[in-house]
Amino acid sequence: MSRASGATPWSVVSGLALRGLWRELRGGSLGAMLLALCVAVAAVSAVAFFTDRVERGMQAQAGEFLAADRRLSSANAFDAALDEDARALGLRVARTLGFPSVIMAGEASSLVQIKAVGEGYPLRGRLASADAPGGAERDEAAGPAPGEVWGEARLFAVLGVQPGARLAVGHASLRLTRMLAAEPDAGGEFFQPAPTLMMNLADVPATGLVTPVSRVRHQLLLAGPDAALTRFAERTQARWPSGARSEGVEDARPEFRAALDRARQFLGLSAVVAVLLSGAALVLAARHYQSRQQDSAALMRALGASSSTILRLYVLRLVALGLAASVPGVLFGFLAQFGLAALMEGLLTVRLPAPGLGAVGMGLATAQVALLGFALPALVRLHRTPPLRVLRRDLPAPTPGSALLFAAALLAMGLLVLMQAREPTLALVLSLGLLGLLGVVYLAAWGALRLFGRLRFSGGARLGLAALTRHPHAGAAQLSALSLGLAVLLVLGVVRVDLLEAWRTQLPADAPNYFAINIQPDELPALQAFFAEEGIRPAGVYPMLRARLTAINERPVRGEDYADARAQRLALREFNLSWAAALPSDNRLLAGRWWTAGDSESGAFSIEEGIGERLGFGLGDRLRFDINGAPVEAVVRSVRSVQWDSMRPNFFVVAPPGFLDRHPAQYITSFHLPAGREETYRRLLERFPTLTLFDLDALLAQVRGVMDRATVAVQYVFLFTVLAGLTVLHAAFLSTRRERLREAALLRVLGARRRQVAGALLVEFLALGMLAAVLATLAASVLGMGLSVWVFELPWRFNAALPLWALAGGVGLTLLFVLGLMRQVVSAPPGRALR
Amino acid sequence: MPQPVAPIMETRRLTQKVAGPEGELVILHEIDLAVAPGEALAIVGPSGAGKSTLLGLLAGLDTPSEGEIHLLGERLDRLDEDGRARVRAGQVGFVFQSFQLIDGLTALENVLLPLELAGVTAAAARAASLLEQVGLTPRARHYPRQLSGGEQQRVALARAFAGEPRVLFADEPTGNLDSVTGQRVIELLFALRERHGSTLVLVTHDAQLAARCDRRVRIAAGQLSEELAR
């Protein structure tokens, strides 16, 4: 036998830390910690697995939005030698050419957006065609052969032609062979004015449509490894035409990426609520564990263990516990992720790849941060347990100061929120908000219990209610966790529906439900006559012309100057200008003045308040727009608020009549068509085939469908909150279990029957459930009222179903919980418990 | 009678006072005590006399108000908590009235604990052999809750001797056991002490048990007095 000198080696400490862990897990406070951690890890992993899939899916598909990995575009032609340079670097190359043109089919004609595609197109993404509109789609490896063209479905309708028809495209006659069903780089605009006609690049010279002065868009598509793309740019950039723009996959669809980021944050933060509740369970369980470990710590100290040995032992044990909880937690999260993906499936435009391991780290890290922040501080002074405790059992280990407990919990909370929000400022704001929310709920719970404690009851009820109010902090923790979980579900399940309903009913019954766009100026009289004939009152007919904002006070506008993705998108895209003599009826003037006599000559703009805020201009600023290559400049004379949900045509920027008249415009209107007037709808389409009609009811139903699915997904994540709330009940119950067993035994010795003992327990938890229902109803109502009145400006009305749902939820959950415990408490033999 | 060798533990003017509800309470007053290596000392006295307090001080589990405590060549009253723990590690064993086994560990693991804490190599075989010496080999994998009181105290005995301690402190080891079981535990305790040659400090109010020790001291009213062999 030999003895090592100095500190106890790590191998021994870790052996001690791990040994007995499994046994202590069962039923004890370590078990409660494990359970709480599992729920936390599962919640976070489910979201992490899912968003990781979406992110990878997006990355894989980002190229499809460009039909390439990198796209160069310019108004001028690219040097023919560039293709060879690219191939030499191992890149694949294709060219496209885009321009608008009017084509003819017999007597019929239509404005189309021509897209001439060369060999190799598309380098990425899916191109598909069909025999005829409505026919089965077929994937295509390349665009139309020379001499052939493919047209979008609406082109067949506009021209009134069948597949096989000959089209006059400039000087060339080409055969319309197939319907264009899907193109990867469709542009993604909501309003695309002209249908696309796809042709072969080789046919372009014969059309005579492209001359050096024509307004065309040349594109050079490239695909291949990143390094080669970078090399290509370095080597050839000098030979690109001036003003050439280079877009990579990272530039593709910034608004989509922003939406995804927001969704990830939102789901992640929903999961954090569950983690924080689990944190409360950890705090309770760790305190209990600390009180149960004092004997062991004292004994080890008496046997000669140094305080550092004991400290290391408990830290290691917690780390091991975190790992042990992470395995089932991650697994559970992995399974739950499939549910989330199924719920979100219809909402996502990306194909999800198989789940990857990238999300495992998030679960592991969450477990450790939660343990170190919420559980370790309670145990950290066990190593100072007086060894004399082995002789005098009443000597306690020093308890850690509440400042330490609070600071550690706060730090962990901030870190957990940061891990999901990934933005320090947002994390800080949210942490403070969450802290405030938890604080308010906790105080409310504490106050409710105090009030409740004042009430006088008799018999078994008194015993049960005394148990509820005896430990004010544990009781308040239980009550607030349960209330919070319920309140969240109520807001998502009941309040949201109420809000939507309130919004729908406050819309006037005759609010417009159809938008008509693409109205040509010469059609306008006939259309207005048609409306008059049919007794339809359009909500104003407005001209609409597409313009690009190029400068604010002579300073050029560039997308990269805006941090926010939505602003970036707005700054880059073309938006719609209009003109009007009078302020539209649903607009309000916020600043400046409406038109005066000279404005038509000198020009003026009236802007919507939101666009000004987002893009950084306001009253008195000089804006320059580019309309079809012609610059238009004027000063902002007024700022308006717009009621977008009036369903009337509305515009970000409006000019006075006469100022923009020389630019070609089309018209837009909206109108109400009651249900049952499908005949009118059909006649309208027949008379005005180039009109584009949007059915708002159908769109709204679609939007609502999307919202419903999204909320179900969020509710799904919040189910973890309820589970976490149950772990708090469990942990709180555990810390009073001994006392309860003793009491139940004492009651039985004194002659109480089992039913009476069980009754007291039932009363206690039913009361807990009911109190939670009251608090949750209150919280959900206050939130609903706040949202109605301040955010959505809708009338608010208390929903009587709210307390009923809350009661069902609260009582149901606690009942579920207490039935599991009942046997334990009631059936323990009195002798054992009293010993 | 002169001591042939230097004492293994010794106190000089050892005083322990505590703050009570009615002012300061003197539990031990200027106690001088020396124990020779290999000696078996019984501390007797009525309940509440301060026997456990003295034992705790001798083992370095507590610090005295005044006076010196020497144990295994170290001045305990001058060491800090970890320093005193270092003196105990692997050299001191304990047997308590309330057994004090760790619930989460098996019998064997409980015996292993002091060996591991002292960094002893090849500890498992030694722990198993100790369990055999107390006749509990078949119960090695059982947890304390699955053992009777007597069995638990035998595990505690195995644990106490596992590290071949130079000093063994026992505080009323039979206090929680019936007389037959207690007798069995005492037989084992003395047999093991014989084999390992440990110095023993035994607190008891059982006169019969005290009689088996080499020497008896009585505590009353904070004072220590030597009892002569009958």
Ligand SMILES: Nc1ncnc2c1ncn2[C@@H]1O[C@H](COP(=O)(O)OP(=O)(O)O)[C@@H](O)[C@H]1O
């Ligand atoms: N830290 C302390 N605080 C207050 N009283 C103490 C403390 N330590 C011991 N005592 C008291 O000192 C007396 C002696 O206790 P103890 O040594 O346990 O007696 P014994 O073991 O002889 O029965 C008892 O009255 C006990 O209550």
Ligand SMILES: [Mg+2]
């Ligand atoms: Mg005692």
